[in-house]
Amino acid sequence: MFLKLLLTVATILAVLVWVRLATQLPRRGPGERGKPRRKSTTLSREQAAEVLGVPPDADRKTVLDAHRRLIRANHPDRGGSDFLARQINSARDKLLE
Numbered sequence: 001m002f003l004k005l006l007l008t009v010a011t012i013l014a015v016l017v018w019v020r021l022a023t024q025l026p027r028r029g030p031g032e033r034g035k036p037r038r039k040s041t042t043l044s045r046e047q048a049a050e051v052l053g054v055p056p057d058a059d060r061k062t063v064l065d066a067h068r069r070l071i072r073a074n075h076p077d078r079g080g081s082d083f084l085a086r087q088i089n090s091a092r093d094k095l096l097e
Helices: 002-024 045-052 060-074 082-096
Strands: none
Touching: 045 060, 045 082, 060 082
């Protein structure tokens, strides 16, 4: 009985402390998840083609197939790198412009 009461009080205190700290943190926009902002890097068309492993004048289907293949292997949700995923997405966007 005493242990149950102690755990309940500890849980309530932990929630109160968490709420207090959460209200003091700076607010961020949606999708930022507390990560520091990084400068966006602009790739040249040649660099973008090199990232995706396609020629600079590749057609839309080739670019999208290469992007899909690379992002599957490097997506952050599957243990990949945020940086690589960002570079792959930037390369796709550049070549599809």
